[in-house]
Amino acid sequence: MSNVVPILKTQGITMRFGGITAVNNLSIEVNPGEIVALIGPNGAGKTTAFNMITGVYTPTEGRIIYCGKDITGMKPDQITKNGIARTFQNIRLFKKLSVLENILIARHLRLKSDFLSATLRLPQYRMEEKQMREKVDVLINEFGLSKYQHEVASSLPYGVQRRLEIARALATEPSLLLLDEPAAGMNPKETEELTHFIRDIKERYNLTVFLIEHHMELVMEISERIYVLDFGETIAKGTANEIQNNPKVIEAYLGVEEDA
Amino acid sequence: MKKQDKILTIILIAGLFVFILSADLFFDSYIKRVLNLCAIYTILALSMNLINGFTGLFSLGHAGFMAIGAYVVGIFTVPVEMRSMVFYLKPMHPLIANIELPFFAALILGGLLAALVAFLIGAPVLRLRDDYLAIATLGFSEIIRIIITNAQSITNGSLGIKNIPPTANIWWIFGTAFVTIVFIILLISSSYGRAFKAIREDEIAAEAMGINLFNHKVLSFIIGAFFAGIGGGLYGALLGTVDPKNFLFVLTYNFLLIIVLGGMGSVSGTIISAFIVTAGQEWLRFLDEPLSIGSFDIPLFRPGFRMVVFSILLMLIVLFYRNGLMGTKELNWDMLKRIGSKFSFKRPKGGEAK
Numbered sequence: 001m002s003n004v005v006p007i008l009k010t011q012g013i014t015m016r017f018g019g020i021t022a023v024n025n026l027s028i029e030v031n032p033g034e035i036v037a038l039i040g041p042n043g044a045g046k047t048t049a050f051n052m053i054t055g056v057y058t059p060t061e062g063r064i065i066y067c068g069k070d071i072t073g074m075k076p077d078q079i080t081k082n083g084i085a086r087t088f089q090n091i092r093l094f095k096k097l098s099v100l101e102n103i104l105i106a107r108h109l110r111l112k113s114d115f116l117s118a119t120l121r122l123p124q125y126r127m128e129e130k131q132m133r134e135k136v137d138v139l140i141n142e143f144g145l146s147k148y149q150h151e152v153a154s155s156l157p158y159g160v161q162r163r164l165e166i167a168r169a170l171a172t173e174p175s176l177l178l179l180d181e182p183a184a185g186m187n188p189k190e191t192e193e194l195t196h197f198i199r200d201i202k203e204r205y206n207l208t209v210f211l212i213e214h215h216m217e218l219v220m221e222i223s224e225r226i227y228v229l230d231f232g233e234t235i236a237k238g239t240a241n242e243i244q245n246n247p248k249v250i251e252a253y254l255g256v257e258e259d260a
Numbered sequence: 261m262k263k264q265d266k267i268l269t270i271i272l273i274a275g276l277f278v279f280i281l282s283a284d285l286f287f288d289s290y291i292k293r294v295l296n297l298c299a300i301y302t303i304l305a306l307s308m309n310l311i312n313g314f315t316g317l318f319s320l321g322h323a324g325f326m327a328i329g330a331y332v333v334g335i336f337t338v339p340v341e342m343r344s345m346v347f348y349l350k351p352m353h354p355l356i357a358n359i360e361l362p363f364f365a366a367l368i369l370g371g372l373l374a375a376l377v378a379f380l381i382g383a384p385v386l387r388l389r390d391d392y393l394a395i396a397t398l399g400f401s402e403i404i405r406i407i408i409t410n411a412q413s414i415t416n417g418s419l420g421i422k423n424i425p426p427t428a429n430i431w432w433i434f435g436t437a438f439v440t441i442v443f444i445i446l447l448i449s450s451s452y453g454r455a456f457k458a459i460r461e462d463e464i465a466a467e468a469m470g471i472n473l474f475n476h477k478v479l480s481f482i483i484g485a486f487f488a489g490i491g492g493g494l495y496g497a498l499l500g501t502v503d504p505k506n507f508l509f510v511l512t513y514n515f516l517l518i519i520v521l522g523g524m525g526s527v528s529g530t531i532i533s534a535f536i537v538t539a540g541q542e543w544l545r546f547l548d549e550p551l552s553i554g555s556f557d558i559p560l561f562r563p564g565f566r567m568v569v570f571s572i573l574l575m576l577i578v579l580f581y582r583n584g585l586m587g588t589k590e591l592n593w594d595m596l597k598r599i600g601s602k603f604s605f606k607r608p609k610g611g612e613a614k
């Protein structure tokens with residue numbers, strides 16, 4: 001275990017907003033091919049951790065290493081180009097654009113043609129656009145989105161929007177996928193389906209998955225390891241079993257029972 | 261595109277060609293001038309819509325880019341032998357006094373210079389958001405005008421440049437408008453256009469999808485400015501004279517009116533609206549003239565009233581009809597066919613419901 005090189009490693013990252021320390025001294029490691037979860041009560045700093053990893057915020061302190069490369073302070077688009085893709089807690093689709101366009105946009109970062117060759121439809125661009133559409137077609141079919149492909153994103157049922165957001169993230173060809181509460185707003189049956197779905201795409205696309213989730217059944221079933229945050233502090237880490245029996249975790253969750 | 265639609269499109273283009281030909285031959289110069297203005301405003305509004313409607317940047321600098329194009333055409337196409345007459349207060353700077361360019365070269369140069377300026381001001385300004393961007397670009401456009409007013413040995417200052425050869429006939433202008441429309445349609449339907457729209461829809465998501473916000477904003481800004489420069493060049497050549505007062509903020513406001521009315525993010529909406537607004541403003545010129553019924557002077561009719569009417573129109577659109585004519589949709593043959601069948605006299609079998 002110890003000689004595995006982690007795909008993602010944060011070294012004591014801290015994020016302060018004015019007086020608030022949203023995340024304090026967070027050190028995590030995610031190994032290739034793992035599914036790792038980040039849990040904690042509301043406001044614990046989970047999304048903030050994701051925002052630091054994906055470059056939305058630059059950590060006040062600490063470093064983020066991805067595939068052995070220091071990515072601290074890189075812009076979100078560069079980080080995505082390097083192979084980290086994400087979804088958002090409050091779905092952020094391109095609402096007025098079609099399903100097809102939403103996914104095509106996520107392939108723009110791999111385009112080599114410049115704007116003039118694209119506009120004039122020069123042969124190289126045509127070839128690239130064709131390949132782009134073929135790849136997107138495959139994704140659309142695999143995600144069961146074909147019947148929606150020409151509909152605008154905002155018109156889709158909630159569950160389908162969540163699925164589209166994952167499809168869009170995968171279109172950027174990531175090695176590491178970050179999911180921020182993918183099961184939010186889903187009923188137990190949908191959550192159960194999502195659990196299988198995440199496992200399935202992980203295998204199929206050769207991914208490493210790092211996810212935030214409040215649905216404990218999903219977290220416990222799917223994650224190889226779990227990190228627990230509370231008020232920005234890492235209060236526990238370990239396997240599902242270790243976490244379930246950890247008194248600090250129980251206390252943190254009991255303390256906010258009424259919110260759950 | 262379906263085969264039938266392709267044929268319809270070819271017929272439409274041929275029809276426009278015949279229309280321009282007959283307009284050129286039979287229409288009087290006033291109507292031709294209004295048509296030309298409509299086409300020039302189409303170029304300008306479309307290029308502004310690329311920036312504002314398709315990329316979602318709130319830029320109000322269009323009159324500035326247009327002025328650059330107009331002045332380049334003015335400066336370089338007035339025949340050398342006429343220049344001492346035009347620049348009678350202060351002679352033209354010796355470096356450029358003897359450079360005369362063919363119209364087409366000056367037009368392209370104007371577009372390129374506007375694009376270059378957009379590139380230079382884009383770097384600081386496009387990092388700003390929404391209202392700050394609007395204020396900064398507006399300020400830029402005023403600065404351009406003030407520079408033009410003061411660089412007398414190049415621009416002839418507030419006297420303006422007269423005697424610009426009237427090369428820009430209806431063929432030039434409609435031809436350029438056509439090329440602009442085709443270029444912009446192809447651009448926005450390419451992967452770059454999709455990236456622009458992604459930025460408009462949600463910057464954070466666009467960035468998370470690997471789109472470099474700054475580069476794409478600058479790109480859209482530069483292309484928009486290029487066509488604004490081209491439109492300005494045609495405008496200068498159509499009027500035969502350019503003057504700093506031609507490029508006041510009210511011009512940008514006009515383009516804004518056109519794109520809001522036509523639909524932010526719709527090419528066909530912009531074209532339709534450019535013709536309606538431009539022709540409408542010509543037709544409503546009487547609002548600026550004093551009007552009296554018998555011996556009674558109607559009080560509102562005076563210079564400026566026309567603009568009031570258009571401002572109220574803009575307010576009404578924003579209040580009640582925010583998507584304009586087309587929203588972000590495009591006119592296509594299916595839509596036209598549907599509209600056509602509504603107006604045709606064929607009744608569906610089974611009669612009307614009473």
Ligand SMILES: Nc1ncnc2c1ncn2[C@@H]1O[C@H](COP(=O)(O)OP(=O)(O)OP(=O)(O)O)[C@@H](O)[C@H]1O
Nearest residue numbers: 017020022040041042043044045046047048049089
């Ligand atoms: N941009 C910001 N500016 C100021 N404070 C912020 C900002 N972003 C997050 N915070 C604060 O940081 C803390 C952690 O927020 P965060 O969104 O990371 O929590 P979370 O663990 O994702 O919670 P939830 O489960 O509700 O999504 C909160 O107190 C929040 O108010």
Ligand SMILES: [Mg+2]
Nearest residue numbers: 046047048089
């Ligand atoms: Mg969160």
